[in-house]
Amino acid sequence: MKRIIYCLLLLAGSLFFFSCKMQQDRKEPAPGIFTGKEGEIKLVVLDPGHFHASLLQKFPQKQVNDTVFVYAPGGSELDQYLASIEGYNSRSENPTAWIGIVYSGKDYLEKMIKERRGNVVILAGNNLKKTDYIYQSINAGYDVLSDKPMAINSENFRLLESAYDSARTRNVYLYDVMTERYDILNTLTRELVNNVELFGELQEGTPESPSVKMESVHHYYKEVSGSVLVRPAWFYDVEQQGEAIVDVATHMVDLINWQCFPDEVIDYRQDVKLLSASHWPTTLTLDQFYRSTGLDAFPNFLGKYLNRSLLEVYGNGKFNYQVKGKNIEVCALWNYEAPKGGGDTYSAVIKGTKATIEIVQNQEEKYVKQLYVEKEPSVTSEEFDRSIAGTVKQLQRSYPYISAKRVSDSRYRIEVPVESRKGHEDYFGYVAQKFFGYLVNRDMPEWEISNTIAKYYITTQSLEMARNR
Secondary structure, eight states: HHHHHHHHHHHHHHHHHHHHHHHHHSSSOOTTTTOOOOOOEEEEEEEEESSSHHHHSSOOOTTOOEEEEEOOOOHHHHHHHHHHHHHHHHHHSOOOEEEEEEEEEETTTHHHHHHOOSSEEESOOOOOHHHHHHHHHHHTTTTEEEESSOOSHHHHHHHHHHHHHHHHHHHHEEOOOOOGGGSSHHHHHHHHHHHHHOOOOOOOOSSSSBSSSEEEEEEEEHHHHHHEEEOOGGGGGGHHHHHGTTTTTHHHHHHHHHHHHHTTOOOOHEEEEEEEEEEEEEEEHHHHHHHHSSSSSSSSGGGGGEEEEOOOOOOEEEEEETTTEEEEEEEEEEEEEEOEEEEEEEEEEEEESSEOOOOEOOOOGOOOEEEEEEEEETTHHHHHHHHHHHHHHTTTTTTTTTEEEEEEEEEEEEOOOGOOOOOOHHHHHHHHHHHHHHHHHOOHHHHHHHHHHHHHHHHHHHHHHEEEE
């Protein structure tokens, strides 16, 4: 009799176990498991000190939940972020419907980790704090979408490597907001550079005459979305914001990896060689500082950068390096204000064995970026014309609005109508969509990770080299 009772209890226990298992299988996916369904991505915005934090919410996406959890110290930066979000919610055309649940206090980071609300952390703010935010968010099990730069010095770089190791262990993703990939001219450059018939192979170049040269010019005083951009005072502290070599240059190094070594894994330990680096300051008067920040005095923490009442900001830098034997030069500059009719500018030259791809943005071009292809002397005009015609025809399948216009015997301009070009603020939505796709499909390629690590090795070690000169 006891044996019968024991068997019945065992059977009941088994039925209970399988019943619980079936109910568990019917439950919603566990946190961090994404299926692509509407509203499953719940954003956590951590210490939003840069306007890029709000730009990631400028356009609604069905996969993103309207409720957003914000953790930050109180102050003007948080107020500015919340005002931007309110502006998106109240606009007449394509308004958003964000509901912000805000916690502000000195223990905001500890509170975010303890409460574990949401599943994707958004980072855009003080760059000195950012790497630690990344590391702690990853260790707490969050996926992280971070504005650049993710590291601004050697110590940050080592912590960033550890964050990527931790992300692998926890099966979460860390992704860099590389908006410039979505500029149509940069996208077309990638296509052209990897068209062997037209471009050939990337030249090796020399340190004195690199095969790849990129330059970007930014401005401290500017307008964004029709309003003067108010920068926090710490933006002028290179120990918090980062020098140009580790900030703006991040985009250019990323483009070089993405355009010239597409889908290739770059291991900084064996594929990268640093050659030289230099940096120099931009000077600001107190009046210029006031126009940019709204502050009528330099804060004490900027005192170490003052020279005869002028603020010296190391906003300029240039460095040379090699990737897989190819010589590269990157230059990042910060001026105070753009010339009339101008704005931030970007230029690039990529030399192939058959043609050179060039992006030009200057006064002669009325500060509109233009894309050119120029043949190498060894290529005949007939061969070049044929390659251009074939390449453009092929590209028109994906970009039907483009064409090619001859501007000299050896040079064509790839015509991209201005009305067909998206604006910088649109790119943030594209980056988010790409990242969310990785979250659902779990298919972030290895090169995205290795090349991001290589990128920050190049920038942070070039800064060390410039400072040690």
